Amino acid sequence: MTDANPYSPDAPIPARLRPTMEALGRVARDLARRIARGPLEGGLDAHVGGNADGDAQKALDVIADRAFAEALRGTGVRWYASEEQDDVTELDPQGTLALAIDPLDGSSNIATNVSIGTIFSLREAEEGPEATFLAPGRAQIAAGYVIYGPQCMMLVSFGAGVQSYVLDPETARFTLLDTTRRIPAESSEFAINASNYRHWSKPVRAYIDDCLAGAEGPRDKNFNMRWIASLVAETHRILMRGGIFLYPQDDRPGYAQGRLRMVYECAPIAMLVEQAGGRATDGNTAILDLQAGSLHARTPFVFGSAVKVDHVAAYHDLPEHEVSALFGHRGLFRV
Ligand SMILES: O=P(O)(O)OC[C@H]1O[C@](O)(COP(=O)(O)O)[C@@H](O)[C@@H]1O
Ligand SMILES: [Mg+2]
Ligand SMILES: [Mg+2]
Structure with missing residues (x-):
């Protein structure tokens, strides 16, 4: 029952991007099946080496990367940039598109039966990989993710809102749910890895202190x-019910620009978030206006409901004596 078109017939995918999107959908569908089989597949969580960033690589990271690269050949993609590879691959010299991908996001969760995903971003192919991928994220023509969770879903934007699909196990197709996803403005949830509290900058500590x-x-x-x-998974929750996510820079070695990668993770998520009416910044500046210094560059990342993300930026503008003060003396926010 796995036909070539992995989308329901009503999927409003731009014709020019169809072959690429179909290849992404077919691989995602296959990965969803393998992830659901989990232990029966054997060794998906095994350590197999390190990637360009020095991150540990799991077998599923490599399986996913190879499967996407292979499937995208002949679909109009010239440049293939993957979080799992040091360099950009030229898939098709005649291709006019470029694809950046985090083939498997959340790989620390593979063995724990917690949602993991794939993040992708499409751009026009320029003459070289750097001219293509180092341009600000506003140059993206599409961005999306697949979440391998209790349901496998795809959320994607082609620059006119966010389309949501769920993979129907009965038909093996990503079935269109809606094209109008908006991030709720109100929410009482924040997401941050609080174990790094002692390493954060003062504005981030002050913001979280005030939430706590x-x-x-x-x-x-x-x-x-x-x-x-x-x-x-954090992005999906925020798209469904609002809130804010922060992965700031901190004092640990290697975390001067946070953890998440601009090209493969932050720029595509930022496009989806903006298209859903939210905001995505590095703490101050819109992620989509920033340029990555290199292919694997990282950036601090804050996104979610617009008002909340603006608050974080305001904490970064506080004078030193206010940001260091106990919350009772800060006196800036009455939300
Ligand atoms: O373990 P930490 O420091 O909380 O980092 C978690 C973050 O790292 C990531 O797992 C990085 O992505 P990869 O799994 O693709 O390397 C994010 O999905 C997640 O937000
Ligand atoms: Mg990732
Ligand atoms: Mg990854």
Whole structure:
């Protein structure tokens, strides 16, 4: 029952991007099946080496990367840039598109039966890989993710809102749900890896301190916290019910620009978030206006409901004495 077109007939995918999107959908469908089989597949979580960033590579990282690269041949993609490879591959010299991909996001969760994902971004292919991928994220013509969770879903934007699909196990097709996904403005949830608290900058600490102070603090309300350690899963939750995500820079060696990669993770998620009415910044500046210094460059990343992301930026603008003060003396926010 696995036909060539992995989408329902009503999928509003631009004709020019169809072959590429169909290849992505077919691989995602196959990965969803393998991930669901999990232990029966054997060794998906095995350590197999390290990638360009020095991150540990799992077998599923490599399986996913190879499967996407292979399937994208002949679909109009010239440049293939993967988080799992040091260099960009030229798939088709005649191709006019370029694809950046995090083939398997959240790989620390493979063995734990927690949602993982794939993040992808499409651009026009310029003459060289750097001219293509180092241009600000506003140059993206499409961006999306697949979440391998209790349901396998794809959320994608072609620059006119966000389309949501669920993979129907009965038909093996990504079936269109809606094209109007908006991030709810109101929410009481924030997501951050709080184990790094002591390494954060003062503005980030101050922002989180004020959330933790709850109804007794300057925010006058109680918050709840989430941390899944799968960017795709955090993004999906925020697209469904609002909130804010932060992966800031910190003092640990190697974390001067945070953890997440501009080209493969932050730029595509930022496009989806903006297309859903939210905001995505590096703490101050819109991610989509920033340029990556290199293919694998990282950036601090803050995204979610627009008002919340703006608050974080305001904390970065506070004078030193206010950002260091206890929340009772900060006096800036009454939200
Ligand atoms: O373990 P940490 O430091 O909380 O980092 C979690 C983050 O790292 C990531 O797993 C990085 O992605 P990869 O799994 O693709 O390397 C994100 O999905 C997640 O948000
Ligand atoms: Mg990732
Ligand atoms: Mg990854």
